[in-house]
Amino acid sequence: MNFVVGNLTEPVFRPPSEWDALLIAVTNGCTHRCTFCSMYRTKKFEIRKEIDEIKQEIDLARSMYGNQVRKIFFEDGNAFTVKPETLIEITAYCHQVLPNLEKVSAYAHAKDILKKSDEELADLARAGFTMVYVGIESGDDEVLKACRKGASQDDFELAAQKCHRAGIAWSGIFLLGLAGNDPEKSRKHAIESAKLINRMAPPEPIPWYISPLTLEIAPGTELWTQQQNGAFQMGSFIQILEELYTMIEHTDDHLRNCVFNTNHASNYLSLKGELGDQKQAFLNTIEKAISHTRRHNHNW
Ligand code: SF4
Known part of the structure; x- marks a missing residue:
């Protein structure tokens, strides 16, 4: 079962192996529209701008789940559209707040x-x-x-x-x-x-x-x-x-x-x-x- 802190917009997807990860939205939707994919059709793509709000969600996860969180998955379809310095800042904060964190992952488009x-x-x-x-x-x-x-x-x-x-x-x-x-x-x-x-x-x-x-x-x-x-x-x-x-x-x-x-x-x-x-x-x-x-x- 995933750890969630109420920051997600439905529908939500993640790889099967991330079934036990804390899901943190850094974007909503996907920038692409592959002809076979129905996953994010109902979502307008956006990059979440409020970094402090994302950090508060990570704090909330700490208060809700304590040291249980070992994995974090950044939602949604293409978290790598986020600027590198922002991804680095959020990732570092996750490790700072959640000491047992072992894995931080995301979907990413090659481009x-x-x-x-x-x-x-x-x-x-x-x-x-x-x-x-x-x-x-x-x-x-x-x-x-x-x-x-x-x-x-x-x-x-x-x-x-x-x-x-x-x-x-x-x-x-x-x-x-x-x-x-x-x-x-x-x-x-x-x-x-x-x-x-x-x-x-x-x-x-x-x-x-x-x-x-x-x-x-x-x-x-x-x-x-x-x-x-x-x-x-x-x-x-x-x-x-x-x-x-x-x-x-x-x-x-x-x-x-x-x-x-x-x-x-x-x-x-x-x-x-x-x-x-x-x-x-x-x-x-x-x-x-x-x-x-x-x-x-x-x-x-
Ligand atoms: S990049 Fe991935 S999530 Fe986005 S539309 Fe294509 S298959 Fe779907």
Whole structure:
């Protein structure tokens, strides 16, 4: 259960692994409008200007939850639009007030990471900011353009390497199914995503995280409209598993410390482990799931 202090505007989202974090709003909504994403459609984007008010909320969390708070997640969709000096000030204050704090994280868009200098990111890490969750979705520039992600494969690689250098842990989220049901496009989406995973590997063996989710088409999005008018069709169950297989198959055999995780509720198959070590085991599991589905003639 999350720790909250009444500072949030609904709807509120956070990564599954932040289920026990204190949620502190530093922005409302998201600056982007990706075609598949319904998360912040009802919110007008704003950066919260009242730093003192945010600090009071952190004080309130201290008085409500004492030393229980070990994690903080900065809301909303793109906290990295906030100026670096403000993020640094808020992060440092969190650690000052909450002595047992171990993790401070946020969603971040690659372009907003790239706008910050190496020095600013390193200062943020020194202040105690520990992890960014970045919605990458695909390594395929065509897919990224079609879904209006606002970033390219090159941008994601540069942003990941910047975070590695600064000491901010990188958690990248991909979206299986985003290329639709065309087998060639689906395969390219998987191969280019693997290529990007390889390019994002840190030069030093520090932990980093890759989590493919599976597309769920939400009403009210552009992708929903495209599905209704036949311009986009979701791939089958087997095609999604094949995408996952191809993505893993094309990752470098020597990736180190890459924690790979498909245990999000949207996924058809749950895999978790270190990608370099578990690559063959993951492929075997996916292969079994595909042949089991085929054997039982499931029409997925
Ligand atoms: S950047 Fe993330 S939160 Fe914002 S619209 Fe795109 S997918 Fe949604």
